[in-house]
Amino acid sequence: MFSIRAKKRRESFVLDVEIEVSSPGVIALFGRSGCGKTTLANIVAGLLPADEARIVIDGVALEQSGKSLRAEHRRIGYVFQDARLFPHLDVMGNLRYGEQRANRFVPDLQGLRVNPRRDLPRITLDVVAPLLGLEPLLSRRVHQLSGGERQRVALGRALLSGPRVLVLDEPLASLDAARREEVLPYLEKLRDELAIPMIYVSHQFEEVLRLATHVVLMDQGRVLSQGPLDELSLHPELRAIVGPDAVGAVIHGVVESVDGGTGLANIRVGTNVLRIGLREAKAGAHVRTQLLARDIILATSRPENLSVRNIMTGTIARIVPDVEDTELVYVDIGGASILSRVTRAASDALSLRPGLQVWALVKSVSIRGHAFVEGPPVKSS
Amino acid sequence: MMLTAAEVDAVRLSLSIALRSVLFSLPLAILVAWLLTRRKLHGRLLLDALVHLPLVLPPVVVGYLLLLLFGMRGPIGGWLYEHFGIQLVFTSAGAALATAVMSFPLMVRAIRISLEGVDSGLEDAARTLGAGPWDRFFTVMLPLMLPGILAGAVTAFSAGLGEFGAVITFVSNIPGETRTLPLALYTALQTPGGDAVAARLATISFTLGLLGLIAAEYIARRVRRMLGR
Structure with a gap:
């Protein structure tokens, strides 16, 4: 059960959203660039302070009534558009970075110290490496990787950090069409083979079509509509966002x-x-x-x-x-x-x-x- | 080229004072560079100006200010002597302090440039992976700042070998205690028939300075390659 409510005043819009999803799978935040998707993703991850927010994931409150957990205590795996791999570490070093910190006790909103990983599915390198095809890359330096490989390593790194949920912020946007095709099947595999919910930010309808189980249609900081993809695809507002030819x-x-x-x-x-x-x-x-x-x-x-x-x-x-x-x-x-x-x-x-x-x-x-x-x-x- | 005992002393003193000044100021320089690039700080402009002041002030003025602050009757110097028995004036420790103050801007500059080159997004990435502030600093920021830190340290060390004005003003020119290379050179020039000694000391200074700068560049390149940039 995901329950996310957030308000934040930005320069070009006011974010004001409420999302309730009972069985998440892949929640796609879909809308034009600048509609507030990334802002919302960053608020969920704790990277951006909201003016007001209530974020509860599977019964665990990460932010509510003015109290807020730090990003490093939230256990939200984040895959950035630009991968953000650590250049001073090799691929293995990057993958281990989150894993080494996954068993730490962190405070919850009541101030009690807990180990969140105890209640989460344990995802290990043995599972992640074959799933994402990382074996041949493990000893490589980050700058020797292609764009698609970087994103796969970033995915693996986030998965190994013991996350409650994976937030993917336009993970394919900086890749060309061929690289995107290379990474998409891995994302489908993650959805189908790992029991890890994902929040997928995208402005590409094709990615949403392939991955999403629940779509949140956003515009100007607000949720226009949300629901399963087949229902959403009939929504009249969609035309303005995807263009008439993609309706x-x-x-x-x-x-x-x-x-x-x-x-x-x-x-x-x-x-x-x-x-x-x-x-x-x-x-x-x-x-x-x-x-x-x-x-x-x-x-x-x-x-x-x-x-x-x-x-x-x-x-x-x-x-x-x-x-x-x-x-x-x-x-x-x-x-x-x-x-x-x-x-x-x-x-x-x-x-x-x-x-x-x-x-x-x-x-x-x-x-x-x-x-x-x-x-x-x-x-x- | 044989060196006299006094000359060897001067070289040894210069090296040790420069080294101590770098060790002392390095953590502070990292902190200040950090504050100047990453923090939205009130009075940042003032801090920036203060740090760079030794670059534009006559070194004698810096030495004089140190004398006022750290002298036996100065507010800090008096307190240090009273509580810890530490005396800075007329000692090599004082020379290291003066040298540190003078080379501080060089060090901050070099670290700052490398810090500005580090993608701040990497810190956010480390946060989402569970790393707290200190953890992030030591496992992400510090390694990535390393080229700048090393280059800054070596440059500051090389510059510190030759610090003259602030040192002679603050700790005077005491053989075996504060008479570093440039001070020995100056003394030789003041002595009738000291030309040969002065020339030898100048050659040493020249060589050390050159070696230092080459070392700084070499280290920076090696580290950059290590970081894959």
Whole structure:
């Protein structure tokens, strides 16, 4: 159970947020640069004093009623955008730095001295090194590491410090696209294989799509909305943040079978089955994917003789005006909602209206690269 | 080149006084450099100016001020003598003090430059990993400041070998106690026929100074490589 409430006056905005998450997994703080995400992360870690804050993580108060634990007593593992490895130590020295201090007794908010690690999962180098692929790096000097390797070492260092939670502040932002692809799978592995909650700060929707179990949408220091990613992806404010081209419903599905010949996986989403090119998927695996609104075609009768592999049936839930003479159509496909952007001309010609039965079409090719296999699903509340 | 006993004495005294001055002022210089770069301090400008004062004041003035403060009847000197039996005027310890004051700005400068080059974000990283203030200082900041500390110490040591004005004013020119290289050189010049002695002492000073500066640069490079920069 995470309960975070914080207020802080900054130059360009006033941070005023309240976040309650019962089973955290990966909490993504998502929003444009300068919306207060990093400020909030720093307040949680104790690196920045809040004007007013109440931070309780799994029943342990880190800050409340004017009392506040120092950053070094909070046991919040922090991965900075710029890694911040110690240049005078080698990789092993960096990894051990936090580990050596993990068993120390620290004061709690009542002033009692406690060893927080007693109640936390014990994460050791034997687990972390293979998980993050650190074995070949252990004796290397920090300046010999690539950007992606630095972030992996920083992740390992934070994990070994016996943290209650890992705070990751845009850990991929200073990496190029190739390096980002190199690090992302490790983050997914952390989420799926270690029972350590994470607070993930990002302004990249793709990272959120791949990692988040709970999304907090922030703007101007405030929480616009929060919830599971599939709900959040339907939020109208999202368009302003991700841009109209990235608007699209995120849906969850379970792989029913994979056709080895075509490489297409059959994924059950509510009452429909989607076919997506996902060779690495196995039957029973959970998959999340984003169906971009601009990729969804609507038809008012069952279309035939098309190359499109995905034809879903549903009913229109509502229609809202969208950018430049288009409309955003919310379609209920039985157990899930998807979004389609159509021109107003098309909408008028087909007389689209709430309650109408429609067929939603999407090319498998469009989804390729937007579908991700999730590990063991994180239990949602 | 054979040295007379008096000349060997002067060299030995210079080395020992310079060394003691560095050992004495180093912790203080680290603290002051720290205060000047990392702390939002009231009166920081004043502290900065005070530290750098010996660079612009005539050394005689520094010696005179030391005499006022640390003389047998000075507020600090009197107290030291009364309670600990420590006498600074006319002793080599006093010479080390005068030397320390004069080379203090050099040391603070060098440490400060290296401290400014240390990413303060590393301290935050150490905090989140559970390191308290002293822990952070000794395990992160101090190692990273090391190039500046070593360079500052060697530079201050080299400069300390040749301190003249403040030393002669504060502790006078006593053979075997406070007559360091430059003081011996000065004495030789005042003595008829001392030219050869003066030339020898000047050569020694020159060589020591050069060695010191080369050593400072060499150490700084080695340490920088060790830190991977």
